Amino acid sequence: MSFLELMLKRESCRAYDGSRNVSREDLLKIVEAGRLSPSGCNAQPWKFLVVDEEDALAKMRDALVTEDAGTGAPWGDQVNAFIAIVETPAKVMPGVLTHYKDSQRFAQGDIGMAAMNMCYQAEELGLSTCPIGLNEQKKMEKNFGIPEGREVRLVLAVGYAAEETEPREKIRKPLEEVCCFNEWK
Numbered sequence: 106m107s108f109l110e111l112m113l114k115r116e117s118c119r120a121y122d123g124s125r126n127v128s129r130e131d132l133l134k135i136v137e138a139g140r141l142s143p144s145g146c147n148a149q150p151w152k153f154l155v156v157d158e159e160d161a162l163a164k165m166r167d168a169l170v171t172e173d174a175g176t177g178a179p180w181g182d183q184v185n186a187f188i189a190i191v192e193t194p195a196k197v198m199p200g201v202l203t204h205y206k207d208s209q210r211f212a213q214g215d216i217g218m219a220a221m222n223m224c225y226q227a228e229e230l231g232l233s234t235c236p237i238g239l240n241e242q243k244k245m246e247k248n249f250g251i252p253e254g255r256e257v258r259l260v261l262a263v264g265y266a267a268e269e270t271e272p273r274e275k276i277r278k279p280l281e282e283v284c285c286f287n288e289w290k
C-alpha cells in the first residue's frame with residue numbers, strides 16, 4: 106500500500122469490535138512508531154501509557170469525557186486498548202530557551218507527530234484508531250498515578266473496527282485555502 110493509500114484509508118474509528126483484543130506485540134509496534142518520531146531538540150517529551158487490562162480500561166473510560174457525542178469518547182465501551190500520550194518535561198537546547206523563553210513550545214507539536222505515526226502504524230497492522238483530545242486530567246492522575254500536572258495531551262483508541270467499510274470521504278479545506286507558494290495568499 107502506498108503512503109497516499111494508507112492516508113486515505115486511515116480515519117477516526119468510533120465503532121470497535123469489543124470481542125477482539127489487540128495483541129501486546131501490535132501495541133508495542135505502535136508505541137515504537139511513537140518512540141521513533143522526531144521531536145524538537147530530540148527532547149522526546151512523551152511517555153506512552155498503554156492500557157489493555159480490564160481494570161485499567163475501566164479507569165480509562167472513567168477518565169475520558171463521554172457526555173458530548175461530538176467530542177471525547179462516548180463510544181469508548183467497546184475499545185480494548187488505549188494509549189495515552191503524556192507530556193514530559195522537554196530538555197531543549199539553550200538557544201531555543203533564549204529565543205522563545207518557553208521550554209515547552211515544541212512539545213505539543215512533537216506529541217502530534219508521534220501520535221500521527223502511531224495511527225499510521227496501527228493502520229498498517231489492520232487496526233483502527235481514534236485520537237481523543239478530551240479527558241479529565243485529574244481523573245487521569247488519580248486513576249493511573251500520573252504525577253500531578255503531567256498533562257495527558259492525547260489518548261489514542263486502538264482496536265479492530267466493528268465493520269470493514271469503505272473509507273469515508275475526507276472532509277478537508279480546499280487546497281487553495283490551506284496552501285500558497287512563495288507569498289501569503
Ligand SMILES: Cc1cc2nc3c(=O)[nH]c(=O)nc-3n(C[C@H](O)[C@H](O)[C@H](O)COP(=O)(O)O)c2cc1C
Pocket residue numbers: 115116117118119175176177178235236237238239259275
Ligand atoms: C488532537 C485531536 C483530538 C481529537 N479529539 C477527538 C475526540 O475527543 N473525540 C473524537 O471522537 N474524535 C477526536 N478527534 C478526531 C477528529 O474528529 C478527526 O480526526 C477529524 O474529524 C478528521 O476525521 P478523520 O480522522 O476520520 O480523517 C481528534 C483528532 C485530533 C487530531
